Amino acid sequence: MQPAIQTWGLTKKYGDLVAVDSLDLEVEQGEIYGFLGPNGAGKTTTLLMLLGLTEPTAGRLRVLGYDPIREPLKLKRLVGYLPENLGFYDDMTAKQNLLYTAKLNGISFVEAERRIAKLLDALGLSNAADKKVSTFSKGMKQRLGMADVLLKDPQLLLLDEPTTGIDPEGVRQILDMIVECRAKGKTVLVSSHLLYQVQKICDRVGIFVKGRLIASGTIQHLGREVIAGDKYVIEAEVPDATPALEETLRGLEGVIKVAKAGPTLTIECKSDIRGVIAKVIVTSGYTLTQIRSHEYALDEIYARYFEGEPKT
Amino acid sequence: MTGTLTIALKELSDYLGTKRFWFFFTIIYVAGLMAAYMGILALVQARVERSFLLLFRTSTGALPPFLFFIMYFGPLLGIALGFDAINKERAKNTLVRLLSNPVHRDAVINGKFLSGVSIITIVVFGILGIASGLAIRVGLLPNLDELARLVVFAAVTILYIAGWLALSQLFSTLFAHTSTSAIASFAIWGSSHSSGPQSLLLLLLISYQIQTPWRGLL
Numbered sequence: 001m002q003p004a005i006q007t008w009g010l011t012k013k014y015g016d017l018v019a020v021d022s023l024d025l026e027v028e029q030g031e032i033y034g035f036l037g038p039n040g041a042g043k044t045t046t047l048l049m050l051l052g053l054t055e056p057t058a059g060r061l062r063v064l065g066y067d068p069i070r071e072p073l074k075l076k077r078l079v080g081y082l083p084e085n086l087g088f089y090d091d092m093t094a095k096q097n098l099l100y101t102a103k104l105n106g107i108s109f110v111e112a113e114r115r116i117a118k119l120l121d122a123l124g125l126s127n128a129a130d131k132k133v134s135t136f137s138k139g140m141k142q143r144l145g146m147a148d149v150l151l152k153d154p155q156l157l158l159l160d161e162p163t164t165g166i167d168p169e170g171v172r173q174i175l176d177m178i179v180e181c182r183a184k185g186k187t188v189l190v191s192s193h194l195l196y197q198v199q200k201i202c203d204r205v206g207i208f209v210k211g212r213l214i215a216s217g218t219i220q221h222l223g224r225e226v227i228a229g230d231k232y233v234i235e236a237e238v239p240d241a242t243p244a245l246e247e248t249l250r251g252l253e254g255v256i257k258v259a260k261a262g263p264t265l266t267i268e269c270k271s272d273i274r275g276v277i278a279k280v281i282v283t284s285g286y287t288l289t290q291i292r293s294h295e296y297a298l299d300e301i302y303a304r305y306f307e308g309e310p311k312t
Numbered sequence: 313m314t315g316t317l318t319i320a321l322k323e324l325s326d327y328l329g330t331k332r333f334w335f336f337f338t339i340i341y342v343a344g345l346m347a348a349y350m351g352i353l354a355l356v357q358a359r360v361e362r363s364f365l366l367l368f369r370t371s372t373g374a375l376p377p378f379l380f381f382i383m384y385f386g387p388l389l390g391i392a393l394g395f396d397a398i399n400k401e402r403a404k405n406t407l408v409r410l411l412s413n414p415v416h417r418d419a420v421i422n423g424k425f426l427s428g429v430s431i432i433t434i435v436v437f438g439i440l441g442i443a444s445g446l447a448i449r450v451g452l453l454p455n456l457d458e459l460a461r462l463v464v465f466a467a468v469t470i471l472y473i474a475g476w477l478a479l480s481q482l483f484s485t486l487f488a489h490t491s492t493s494a495i496a497s498f499a500i501w502g503s504s505h506s507s508g509p510q511s512l513l514l515l516l517l518i519s520y521q522i523q524t525p526w527r528g529l530l
Contacts, residue, residue, distance in 0.1 A: 053411055073414045081412035087405025091329070103318045104413040148409065 002065065004029045004156050004187040005050060010059035012045050019045040021211035022059065027189055032182050034202035035191040042211040043191040044084055047158045050189075051081050064156055077105065080149035084160040084191075086141055090134035094125060094144055097133060098151055105152045112151070119147040123173060139170035146177055157181060157188045163197050175201050207301070215301070222301050231256065232269050233294035236277060238286050239263045245286055252276065266294070315415035319423025320430070327393065327431050336392050340385050341439060347378040348443035352450055364454040365461060367447050378443060382436075382469055387504075389435060390476030391497040393428040396490040397421075397481045403490065421485065428477045429470070436469050476501070 005027040012020040020042040027033045035043055048054040049061065052068030052075060061068060066075045088097045095116060102112030120126050123143040128136065136144065142162065149157060159178070163171045178188055179201055192198045198205065199219060206216040215222055238245065241260060249258045249267060257268040267277060274291055281288045327333045351367035368378040376384075398421065401407040410420060440462060444454065454462065479500065483493035 048408075051412060053408070073416070076412060076414040079412075081408075083405065083408045083412070085405040085408075087407075087409060089326075089406060090404070091326075100318075100322055101409075101413060103322075104315060104410070104415055106314065106414075145409075152413075 001029055003027060005061075005063050005189065007050075007061040008059055010046070010049060010061050011057050012042070012049060012054065013057045018211050020049070020056075023211075023213055025206065025213060025216075027187060029187050030182060030185050031203040032178060032188045032190065032201055034198040034205035035189055035208060036193065036195065036198060036205055037191075037208035038193055041208045043208055044160055046208075047081065047160055047189070047191060050158060051076065051079060077152070078155045080152060080154035080157045082145050082149045082157070082159045082162055084164070086145040088133040088136075088141065088144065091132060093130050093132055094120070094136070095129045097144070098148060101148050101151055107152065115151055115153075116147070119150055123147055123177070139166035142166050143170060143173060146174055150177070150181075155186055157186060159188065159190045161192055161194075162190060163192065163194060171197060219301070232272050234267045234269060234272070234274055234277060235290075235292055235294050236265045236267065236281060236288060237263050237290040238265055238281055238288055240287055241265055242286075245281065245284060248280060248284060249277065252280065263289075315413075315419040316423045316426065319415070319420055320426040323397075323424050323427035324430055327427060332392060333431070336389055337435065340381075340389060340435060341442070343381050343385060344378060344439040345442060345446075347376065347381045348446050351378055351443075352447055352452070355452065356450060364444075364447055364452045364458045367452060368443070368465075383472075386469060386473040387476040387501045389432065390428070390473040390478075391480040391494070391501060393431055394424075394477040394480035395484055395494040395497050397424045397428075398485045399488055399490050399493060400484075402488065421481065425474075425478065425481060428481070429474050432470050432473045432477065436466050436473070440466050 003026045005025060007023050007025045010020055010023040010025070011018070023046065025046075035046070037043055045054060049056050050063050050068060052072035055069055063075055064078050066078075068075050088094075089100070092100070098116045098119075099109075099112055102109075102116070107115070116129075117126075120129050123146060125140065125143055125147065128140060133141065133144070142165075146162070149159070157178075162174050162178070166174075175197060178190065181188055182203075190198060190202065202219070204216065204218055205222070206213050207222075208214070241263070246258045246260060246265065249255055249265070252273070254270045254273055255267060256270065259266045269277075272293060274293065278288060278291050348367060351370045354370045355367055370377055398407070401410065401420075407420075411417065444462070447454075476497070480493065480497040483496045484490070487493040487496065
């Protein structure tokens with residue numbers, strides 16, 4: 001099966017500024033790919049190129065088997081794009097806005113009415129269907145944006161910061177919607193700088209800084225291989241830990257480093273020696289309330305790339 | 313092509329719903345009607361030639377004649393319809409969303425132009441119809457020849473105003489701010505009137521006898 005998105009050396013320059021620098025990106029069909037990076041990293045420019053709204057300076061790309069530059073209309077029928085700065089026609093109602101989109105996509109009126117009712121219901125906007133969009137909150141507009149994107153039943157969704165600036169309930173609804181899309185076999189590319197939210201739903205992530213993709217893979221892969229350099233990190237909760245215990249642990253074979261933060265001891269080791277550590281803590285007369293191997297959080301990986309060492 | 317039509321229809325209903333449009337519509341109709349009334353008054357008073365078409369370029373002198381109003385206010389209508397066509401969509405962030413649907417960029421521009429031209433056509437035929445009605449009411453009946461000339465006049469007037477629409481729409485594509493494109497359009501409109509432009513000559517050419525008192529103005 002060919003990838004949904006494939007780019008080779010994709011480059012976009014605005015004068016002297018290199019917005020996207022020889023990007024090689026591959027997104028498989030049916031996966032949720034998190035496109036992460038700080039503001040101004042070139043995420044939006046990349047999405048616009050994938051949709052054929054901006055022409056690349058150099059490089060090649062293929063989206064759902066089409067060349068976005070040569071066959072933009074065929075592609076736009078299959079791709080739903082949610083822009084970061086989302087705008088609707090303020091003096092039209094939510095439903096009128098969606099009907100306009102449906103018309104532009106050649107969806108019949110009857111079919112459009114059916115789909116709109118279903119989408120607005122799923123996004124909790126049924127009551128606001130006949131209200132003017134000018135009365136909508138930011139969160140409602142964002143949800144309406146999701147409805148607008150899903151209306152054409154796209155194979156590929158390009159979502160630019162879909163959860164920025166909205167309340168937790170709205171975020172939950174949008175994330176649920178994205179996961180549901182994957183269940184239906186759609187491919188989703190989510191660009192975001194909000195790591196925690198993306199982490200929960202993404203199959204793979206790519207970290208994008210200053211126009212370059214500096215890492216790509218699953219979060220666990222990025223954490224272990226890229227950051228920790230194949231080390232295991234074990235976290236043990238010992239409420240009555242003393243410096244003496246830390247010393248004892250440091251003396252164990254395979255332990256590289258021990259650090260204490262509150263009741264938690266963070267132990268870096270060469271292999272998974274949780275059993276040995278637990279035994280040592282308990283036999284030394286301390287209370288062990290919990291021991292676990294560390295789950296890598298995206299913000300650590302992220303912090304590593306932007307601020308040097310992760311702060312854990 | 314379907315995209316162009318969809319956009320044109322949506323824009324048309326937008327225009328008809330805005331206060332701006334009704335404001336200009338009223339001004340142009342009132343001014344045009346007054347001018348037509350003056351023309352008729354002048355023709356009724358004058359005992360010489362009582363030709364139907366003359367009412368559009370004759371006046372008692374209190375107000376400029378009908379033709380002058382069309383020349384002067386027509387461009388304003390064109391500019392009002394077009395100066396924010398594209399940059400307003402950009403400012404409201406609706407342009408990217410619009411273009412992410414399967415439509416070409418020129419479908420957006422053409423669709424908006426098409427709806428503007430429809431509005432211009434409605435206005436021009438409306439006002440000429442009302443003025444003609446007034447004339448017929450006082451007994452100035454057009455013959456077939458005059459009727460044909462009137463239709464040609466209407467067509468050229470629509471072209472003339474559509475030219476201004478195209479110009480302001482071009483500015484709305486080039487400039488990011490609606491105020492900039494409005495000022496640029498008005499600047500060209502203003503300077504074109506003081507420097508004797510070709511656009512006015514075009515209208516003069518079709519008004520086949522140039523013998524009116526306002527000739528000196530140009």
